[in-house]
Amino acid sequence: MKTIARTVSALAIFLFAALPIRGQSVRTFVASSGSDTNPCTRQLPCRNFAAAITAVSPEGEVVALDSAGYGPVAINKSVSLVAPPAVHAAIVPTSGSAITISASSIFVLIRGLTLSGLGAAVGVDVPATSVDSSASIEDMNINNFVTAGVRWSGPNGDAHLRDLNLRQNGTGAFFTAVTVDPANLTRATLERVRIEEGTDGLMVGIHSLVHATDIFTSHHSNAGIYNNGGTLIVVRGFTETNFYGILNQNARTVVSATSIMGNNTGLSHTGLFGVTGITSLSDNRLTANFTDGTFQVTATRY
Amino acid sequence: MTIKKILPILLVAFAVPAVAQVRTFVSSSGSDTNPCSQTQPCRNFAAAIAAVNPNGEVVALDTAGYGPFTITSSVTVVAPPAVHAAIAPTLGNAITVNAPGAVIVLRGLFLNSQGATIGVQLDSAQSLSLESIHIGGFDDGVYVPATSGYLSILDSEIRDCGDSGVEIAPESAGYVRGVLDNVRLLFNDVGISVGNAQVTITDSTFNTYNASATGIAADNGASVNVRSSSILNGFNGVYADGTSIVRLSDTNVSYNAYALRTVDVQAQIISLRDNAVVINSANTTFSSDIPLQ
Numbered sequence: 001m002k003t004i005a006r007t008v009s010a011l012a013i014f015l016f017a018a019l020p021i022r023g024q025s026v027r028t029f030v031a032s033s034g035s036d037t038n039p040c041t042r043q044l045p046c047r048n049f050a051a052a053i054t055a056v057s058p059e060g061e062v063v064a065l066d067s068a069g070y071g072p073v074a075i076n077k078s079v080s081l082v083a084p085p086a087v088h089a090a091i092v093p094t095s096g097s098a099i100t101i102s103a104s105s106i107f108v109l110i111r112g113l114t115l116s117g118l119g120a121a122v123g124v125d126v127p128a129t130s131v132d133s134s135a136s137i138e139d140m141n142i143n144n145f146v147t148a149g150v151r152w153s154g155p156n157g158d159a160h161l162r163d164l165n166l167r168q169n170g171t172g173a174f175f176t177a178v179t180v181d182p183a184n185l186t187r188a189t190l191e192r193v194r195i196e197e198g199t200d201g202l203m204v205g206i207h208s209l210v211h212a213t214d215i216f217t218s219h220h221s222n223a224g225i226y227n228n229g230g231t232l233i234v235v236r237g238f239t240e241t242n243f244y245g246i247l248n249q250n251a252r253t254v255v256s257a258t259s260i261m262g263n264n265t266g267l268s269h270t271g272l273f274g275v276t277g278i279t280s281l282s283d284n285r286l287t288a289n290f291t292d293g294t295f296q297v298t299a300t301r302y
Numbered sequence: 303m304t305i306k307k308i309l310p311i312l313l314v315a316f317a318v319p320a321v322a323q324v325r326t327f328v329s330s331s332g333s334d335t336n337p338c339s340q341t342q343p344c345r346n347f348a349a350a351i352a353a354v355n356p357n358g359e360v361v362a363l364d365t366a367g368y369g370p371f372t373i374t375s376s377v378t379v380v381a382p383p384a385v386h387a388a389i390a391p392t393l394g395n396a397i398t399v400n401a402p403g404a405v406i407v408l409r410g411l412f413l414n415s416q417g418a419t420i421g422v423q424l425d426s427a428q429s430l431s432l433e434s435i436h437i438g439g440f441d442d443g444v445y446v447p448a449t450s451g452y453l454s455i456l457d458s459e460i461r462d463c464g465d466s467g468v469e470i471a472p473e474s475a476g477y478v479r480g481v482l483d484n485v486r487l488l489f490n491d492v493g494i495s496v497g498n499a500q501v502t503i504t505d506s507t508f509n510t511y512n513a514s515a516t517g518i519a520a521d522n523g524a525s526v527n528v529r530s531s532s533i534l535n536g537f538n539g540v541y542a543d544g545t546s547i548v549r550l551s552d553t554n555v556s557y558n559a560y561a562l563r564t565v566d567v568q569a570q571i572i573s574l575r576d577n578a579v580v581i582n583s584a585n586t587t588f589s590s591d592i593p594l595q
Contacts, residue, residue: 026390026416027367042330042366059439061414063365063386080414080438084365086384107462107489109438134489134511136461158511158535160488187535187557189509191486209557209581211534213507233556233580235532254580256554281578301576302591 026060028052030089032068049073049081049091059107064089072096072120076103083112085139090114097125098145101154104131111138117145123169128178130154138162145169149195152186153178155207159188166195172217176205176230185209195224201242204230204251212237223247224263234258244268245289248278256281256301260289267293325359326350328387330366347371347379347389357405362387370418372398373406381410383434391418396440400425407431415439421460424448432458437467443490444468446499449476459486466490471497471521482506492516493533496546498523503531510536517558520546520569528553539582542569549592554578560585 025040030052034045040055048071052062056079064070064083072093075081081099083089091098091113098115101108101124115123123142126133131154142149142164149169152159155177166172172195177186190212195201201217204210206229215237217224224239225232225246232251237258239245245263246253250271255278260266266289269277277296286292323339328350332343338353346369350360354377362368362381370391373379381387389396389411396413399406404427413421413436421437422444424430429452436459437443443460446453449472460467467490472478478499485506487493492515493508494501503526508517517533520526522544530552533539539558542548543565551574555561561582562571573588 026414027388029365057416059414059416061386061388061390061412063388065365080412082386082412084384084386109461136459136488158489160486160509162486187511189507189532189534191507209535211532211554211556213532213554231581233554233578235554235578252581254578256578279580281580299580301578302573302588 024057025055026057028056028060028062029065030062030068030070031065033066047071053077053079053081064112072098072100074100074102075106075108078107080109081111081113082109085112087112088114090116092116092118093120094118095120097122098142099124101126101130101133101135104129104133104154106130106133108133108135109138110135110140113140115140115142115145115149117143117169120145121147122151123149123166124151126152126154126157126159128153128155130157131184132156134158134160136160136162137164139164141165141167143167143169147171148174149198150174152176152188155184155186157186157188159186160191161188161193162191164190164193166193166198166201168197169195170198171200171203172196172198173201174203174205175208175210176203177207178205190215195220200224200226201239202226202232204228204232206230211235215239218242225253227251227253239263245293246278252277252279254279254281255284255295257283259285260292261285261287263289265289265291265293267295269293269296322353322355323358324355325361326354327361327363328366328368329363332363351377351379362410370394370396370398372400373404374401376401376404376406378407378409379411380407381412383410385410386412388412388414390414390416392416393418395420395423396437397422398425399423399427399430402426403428405429407433408435409433411435413437413440413443420445421463424451424453427451429454431456434458436461438462441465442467442469446470446478446480447473448478449473451478453478453480455480455482455485457484459488461486461488461490463490466492466495466519468494470499470501471495472499477523487517490515492519493536495519495521496524496526497521500525501527503528505529506531508533508536508539510534513537513559516541517555518548520548522546524548527551532556534558538563540571541565542571544569546570547572549574550577550588552576554580555586556581559583562586562588564589 028040224242245260326338329343
């Protein structure tokens with residue numbers, strides 16, 4: 001009797017020890033050889049990002065171990081989702097979004113992934129229901145999404161985009177905060193972002209403050225830079241070979257050390273917003289457009 | 303005593319730590335009882351550092367977490383770009399450098415706090431270089447109470463720290479020199495806080511996104527030169543008190559409540575006449591300016 005009890009106890013302990021414990025690991029992994037029935041550990045990785053996100057604890061890391069496609073994912077907790085440079089970790093959805101930041105008040109880092117749309121609408125989507133969330137999106141290629149490469153609609157959001165190639169998306173990157181509270185601005189900072197061959201490159205909407213340095217936006221059928229009701233500062237930008245270099249509607253845009261060349265119309269401003277329209281810091285290159293257009297305000301660096 | 307009894311004792315006695323080497327290795331499949339060689343790597347940085355010669359290298363061979371460590375002599379700890387080598391401590395420091403006179407290089411590491419308070423603490427060294435490092439979620443990302451030495455942070459980002467991304471605060475009357483080049487300080491309560499030190503910042507971004515936060519804070523004794531950088535979205539863009547001096551060149555200060563704030567008569571924020579201080583709520587005037595030549 002005692003022997004049976006001991007054996008059963010030992011067996012129970014063994015079985016429970018062997019069961020994967022979900023949601024408690026500070027770091028989870030995916031691999032081409034993984035399986036979503038695994039515990040997503042380094043030695044037993046999962047196959048898809050969605051499983052690894054479920055298995056990771058908040059503020060943990062999800063790491064891609066080798067090159068493969070890892071499936072669309074909704075991120076609903078603070079997490080770092082990382083593929084090291086030697087790894088081609090792709091998400092290639094045919095509908096919806098590649099990555100959705102689907103919760104409020106979370107802090108997300110996404111680095112090193114390749115997102116390609118095969119009919120899907122959005123690369124990285126932050127819907128209006130995701131309030132007060134922050135994300136860093138870094139070192140990525142985001143291509144061929146019908147609506148947008150990056151679309152941020154969540155109020156009071158904070159976005160930092162760095163070293164991205166956005167190519168052949170409807171809009172490359174789009175920021176707005178559709179909210180009735182004008183204090184809930186969404187802020188976005190772009191560094192070294194290249195946007196090519198879409199309808200619009202960088203689009204800034206209402207209730208958003210956007211700052212872009214070293215931005216390159218070319219070959220868009222509408223505007224390289226389109227500010228429709230927001231506030232935008234562009235430093236060391238290139239907006240070339242678009243229909244509009246900078247299209248500014250009911251908005252405030254400040255431009256410094258930027259080249260606006262080779263467009264059908266370099267600068268276009270309509271509507272009233274404060275009194276500023278498009279402001280130049282007297283250090284831009286506005287030339288070689290079919291129609292150059294004009295800055296509304298000229299200021300200087302000091 | 304029989305040989306049966308003596309032999310285990312002898313075996314234990316001779317299970318000596320690994321012989322020190324010019325290069326040691328860690329790997330996800332390693333073990334800290336290994337000699338930390340390339341073919342028999344260790345599992346944690348601490349073991350590999352103990353096994354390496356002064357001025358040697360510790361290399362992470364593949365993606366994994368490798369544990370917090372303390373450095374007491376010159377060493378280079380490297381994770382190549384293909385490797386995600388992480389440290390996710392729950393308390394204390396991820397990395398402590400207490401190595402008088404030593405030269406230390408840390409490259410390619412990913413430090414992610416799971417409750418720990420400090421990412422990298424520099425107590426003592428001749429020089430410490432942090433290159434391509436990610437530091438996130440600590441109270442202080444880099445904390446420097448050292449009273450001398452040279453700190454270099456290159457091509458790195460430090461984010462989401464509750465106090466400072468970088469705090470250089472020599473404990474006693476000391477003087478530290480620091481350089482930040484291509485560093486992003488994002489979502490911290492203070493991007494960088496500088497005390498008795500001379501710090502140069504180039505091509506960097508301070509982005510606080512916090513209604514009470516400060517991009518660059520300069521305290522008594524600080525001399526901070528900023529070039530070709532962005533200071534954005536703070537309560538204070540630049541905050542200077544005591545006898546501190548901050549000089550800005552080719553820098554964009556925008557979207558702050560107070561762009562350039564001096565809170566003591568002696569504190570100065572000086573312009574090299576080529577900055578863009580635009581779209582801030584208040585305090586957009588420099589103390590003085592210096593012409594380019």
